[in-house]
Amino acid sequence: MPQRLAVLTISTTSPRNSARSCGVPSMRFMVKSRTCIGVPSSPRSARSDTGTTSPGPLPGMLSMTAHAIIPTPTTATQITPTIHPDPHLHAQQPIVGLLRSGSGAVQSVRPRRPAPRPEPTYDHAMLRLSRTVRFSVNPGASTPGAAIPGAGASHGPVRNGYAAWPAMRGLGRHYELDVVCRGEADPQTGYxxxxxxxxxxxxxxxxxxxxxxxxxxxxxEPGALMPGIVRALGSELVGRLERVRWRLSPTYSVEMESDDMTSVTLRQRFEFAAAHRLHVPAMSDEENRACFGKCNNPSGHGHNYRVEPAVRVPLRDGAPAFGLDDLERLTDEAIIERFDHTHLNTDTREFAVDGGLNPSVEHIAKVCFDLLAPRVKEAGAELASVTVWETEKTSCTYPG
Incomplete structure (x- = not known):
């Protein structure tokens, strides 16, 4: 009688984990008989490669019965699995196959297993990716169009994208675009x-x-160009662009959200020098020293504070209704003239020792916001926030 061969694909599960967790998603056997028994090896069911006998399915075995095994490429092999659970078997143990021949003898085989593929554990949460693109606008510049970002007659090849491309030539302008995209990273590439x-x-x-x-x-006005810039970038980064911030100088920028092109956010930085002492009259001298350390020095100490208001400006007929001149004038009147070259505790009403706030950077940010917000509103815009830097390492934004 000619031998009949079939290929069985056996997937295993266990009471604790799936076969995928075991690192053995599937395995192949070439069988000469009708019954194949796969047994997860364990101390309880260890066997040598020379074979052993078994009267029947053991606990934890996977019994597979194949019907109508015919060696033709058009015939599908039917497999009926039966699980014999054993709670003592560990899910990570390798699989050893037992082949029962027609005479009843049982031989052990070790199936070839594919290399384990680690399952990604990436949490599919939304993220924001920010990229700063630096470039120069040079006298007589003309964009090479399709040649970007290669070489163009006027711009030349990209040699220093970190500094700027196009590179500065003559009395050019240096700009930066902060492009912020939002979405999910690919779990395999991480991109x-x-x-x-x-x-x-x-x-x-x-x-x-x-x-x-x-x-x-x-x-x-730069704000008037922002709708066109955001639309152009959105057509390139379809479904991913969240906002664009155009930095026209190290201190001055305009920003627009991709889902709201009816307004821009205008930012400019200012500076004032002032002294202060951190001290709370309701606390004892010992408590103040313990809380504020050197900042509680009776003579005070000074900072060069930096202030950055963020003003939301509506666009009217395509142009912003509030400009940089307005922001600088109002900020100078409300904040700089009031606090520059003063001792905040002794020279100002807002931080006076009797009845004023303790002049922490948190309180300074709030006071600056409260002083500036009404003036900005009267001018037809909305103050979104104020950020105050006490040092290069310490800043506070109000409201946060």
């Missing part, structure tokens, strides 16, 4: 979006708009 794609999109879509405005209408 949400390739940063080179962001660079190319900014230089291909946004740079020509800025260059054209600098050449043809240099008096244009």
């Amino acid at each position: 949400f979006v390739n940063i080179k794609e962001i660079d190319q999109a900014a230089r291909r879509a946004a740079l020509p708009l800025i260059e054209r405005a600098c050449a043809e209408s240099p008096a244009t």
Whole structure:
């Protein structure tokens, strides 16, 4: 009688974990008989490679019965599994196969197992990816269009993208675009979006708009260009762009959200020098020293405070209704003139020793916001927040 061969694919499970957790998603046997028994090896069921006998299924065995085993490529093999659970078997143990021949003898075989594939444990949470793209707008510049980001007749090859591309030539302008995208990272590559794609999109879509405005209408308010910049970048980074912040100088920027192109957020930084002492009259001298340390020195100490208001400005007929001149004038009147070169505890009403606030950076940020917000509102805009830096390492934003 000719031998009949079949290929059985056996998937195993256990009372504790799935076969995938065991690192053995499937295995193949070449069988010559109708019954195949797969047994997870364990101290209780250890056996040598030379074979052993078994009167029947043992606890923890997987019995497989194949019906109508015919060696033709068009015939499907039917497999009926029966699980004999054994709670003492460990889910991570390897699988050893037992083949029962027609005479009843049982032989042990070790199936070839594929290399284990680690399962990704990535948590599919939304994330934000920010990329800063630096570039220069040079006198007489013309964008090479499709040549970006390679070489163009006027811009030349990319040699120092960290500093800026196009590179500065002559009396040019240096700008930065902070492009913020939002989405989920690929669980295998870890990428949400390739940063080179962001660079190319900014230089291909946004740079020509800025260059054209600098050449043809240099008096244009930057906020008026933001809808076009955001739309152009959004068409390149479809479904991923969240917001764009254009930094026109180290201190001055305009920002727009991709889902609200009816307004821009204007930011400018200011500075004032002031002395202060951290001291709470309701606390004892010992408690103040323990709480504030050197900042409780009776003579006080000084800082060069930096202040950055963020003003939400509506666009009217495509142009912002509130400009940088307005922000600088109102901030100077409300904050700088009031606090610059003063001792906050002794020279100001807001932080006076009797009845004022303790001049921490937290309180200074809140006071600056409260002083500036009404003036900005009267001018037709909305103060979103104020950030105050006490040092390079310490800042507070109110409201947070």
